[in-house]
Amino acid sequence: MNREKFELLIDKYIQGIASEEETAMLMEVYQIYQDKPLNWDETAMGDREDVRQALFSQIIHQIDNQGVTPVQNIKVFKIQRYAAAASILLFLSIGSYFLIHKRQPPQIVKNQVNDIHPGKDQATLTLANGKKIVLRGAANGKLVGQSGITISKTKNNVLVYTIRPDEGTAADPSQKNTLTTANGEQYQVVLPDGSHVWLNAASSLTYPVTFAGKSREVELTGEGYFEVTHNKAMPFKVRTLQQEIQVLGTHFNVNAYKDEPVTATTLLEGSVKVTLTTDHKAITIVPGQQAIVNQIGLSVHEVDTDDAVAWKNGYFLFDNETLESIMRKISRWYDIRVQYTDSSLKNQLFSGTISRYTLVSQVIKTLELTNAAHFHTEGDKIVVTH
Secondary structure, eight states: OOHHHHHHHHHHHHTTOOOHHHHHHHHHHHHHTOSSOOOHHHHTTSOHHHHHHHHHHHHTTTOOOOOOEEEESOOOOEEOOTTTTOOEEOOEEETTEEEEOOOOOOOOOSOOTTSOOOOEEOOEEEOTTSOEEETTTOOSEEEEEETTEEEEEOTTSEEEEEEOGGGSSOOOTTOEEEEEEOTTEEEEEEOTTSOEEEEOSSEEEEEESSOOTTOEEEEEEEEEEEEOOOOTTSOEEEEOSSEEEEESSOEEEEEEOTTSSSEEEEEEESOEEEEETTTOOEEEEOTTEEEEEOSSOEEEEEOOHHHHHTTTTTEEEEEEEEHHHHHHHHHHHHTOEEEESSGGGGGOEEEEEEETTSOHHHHHHHHGGGSSOEEEEETTEEEEEO
């Protein structure tokens, strides 16, 4: 288990959203640091908060004690956490000023009424006939059969399309479904060709119930990460408002939110061709590159791909990013509004890594370590001040 997966697991457990399998895995790590093994069966029906506190007091007892130290001209600090089990990366900056901050064991708040919880794995599926299925309340297993296709929901909150020729009815490629996430939601879908798509908050993916013809075409709004099944005879195409992306089989992320200044396509594996919908200008990018579409046109940049897919891996990752851009991401994931008392605050620059599975209060406390801005919540709104 790498450090990112371990921290994500702990954060999910703290929020009470870890699965049974994830909880069992965490208990195994816990027992490494326990003089007396924890019997989960005995404690599960007891005080859950005491169990959480005990978990962290044991695992994080080896955290370093250096406190807060200002350092100049250093890009990244790796602070070892959780002894041999894991470590986390925590760094914040404004300009060239960086801080290392001691991470304290998360405090369990008994009354969290005034705090805002992170988003969850939920979405709405709209079928070709207009019927809507709210996946949050849907039971696991088969949801519906649709002209030769079975649509199922797994226990890990993944929507799966399976071709069922034995049903005697060929799937109709003219029928299209749409998977939609609101603010505070994310979801995954495995398409009929086996391609896997992760959908970020405030996004939608429209696709046929089966692929036929010379290409596999889907439409995206918002943000999605794609792992496309290779099929040389049938290229995979992703259409957004400003561009078309064509691939054979590859891994890439597309950020096409309407409220973002650019549309960004970031390639992790394979190769993709990006074509503008306006003048049909096209470029092909390779792994480690990002195609940017803005008012000027189409351009290519070398990037760190971890930045683009951090959301899919359970993190906010900022690299010299403006506070305005950061707060747009936080707003979508926590389903909150943002108000600035001074517009100049929007241009402050930050770098850092923060889990997407913490309460919003923990996120803004981490941002405040720079003293570049201060935050407080008012209902479903965050107010940003000097």
